[in-house]
Amino acid sequence: MRFIMRVTTLSAALLLFGCASLPPEQYSSPVEVMHWELDGKLGIRAQGKAQSAFFNWQNHPDHFTISVHGPLGQGRSTLEEHLDGGVELRYDGNTYFAATPEKLMQRHLGWSFPIDNMRWWARGLPAPDSPIDNSQHGPTGELLSLSQAGWEIQYLRYQTVNGLSLPYKIAATRDDLQLTLLLKKWELQSQ
Numbered sequence: 001m002r003f004i005m006r007v008t009t010l011s012a013a014l015l016l017f018g019c020a021s022l023p024p025e026q027y028s029s030p031v032e033v034m035h036w037e038l039d040g041k042l043g044i045r046a047q048g049k050a051q052s053a054f055f056n057w058q059n060h061p062d063h064f065t066i067s068v069h070g071p072l073g074q075g076r077s078t079l080e081e082h083l084d085g086g087v088e089l090r091y092d093g094n095t096y097f098a099a100t101p102e103k104l105m106q107r108h109l110g111w112s113f114p115i116d117n118m119r120w121w122a123r124g125l126p127a128p129d130s131p132i133d134n135s136q137h138g139p140t141g142e143l144l145s146l147s148q149a150g151w152e153i154q155y156l157r158y159q160t161v162n163g164l165s166l167p168y169k170i171a172a173t174r175d176d177l178q179l180t181l182l183l184k185k186w187e188l189q190s191q
Helices: 002-020 101-109 115-121
Strands: 036-046 049-060 063-069 077-081 087-091 094-098 132-137 143-148 151-161 164-174 177-188
Touching: 063 115, 077 101, 087 101, 094 101, 115 143, 115 164, 151 177
Parallel strands: none
Antiparallel strands: 036 049, 036 177, 049 063, 063 077, 077 087, 087 094, 132 143, 143 151, 151 164, 164 177
């Protein structure tokens, strides 16, 4: 009887230990990362005005949700791409729809940036559907700067997330629009 109790206790302990210590999802390249949740801070300088906000970005290969808010959660707005391809923007108790996020942002904010490209730029990669005008890489292969789709992207700092080198600080400029992104907390999710 003691033998059965010991085996049962040992089995339960091994089972609990195994469940508690599952390693995080491992990727060999940022290209493989298509599902993520990202918390960060966004600085915007447009039309002579500067603003900052916090954001949460949940990305999937076929849709995304980006929530943006000011200090203490004030002024929350959400930009969401649906599986059918439509996009909605919710803020101030109103909901607006358009075919692309860029059209919604331009109409309601007076400026926009290419979300589809940003999905790649946020991972330190050039967007595959836009020609690259210029790029520079560091000694370990990380992208340091990129000129693409009329934007100048500077990668100012990287961080290690689940064994991958991913951007922490990005500066993006086009005409008189300047964006600074701090990509503070990445959660890479399994496919």
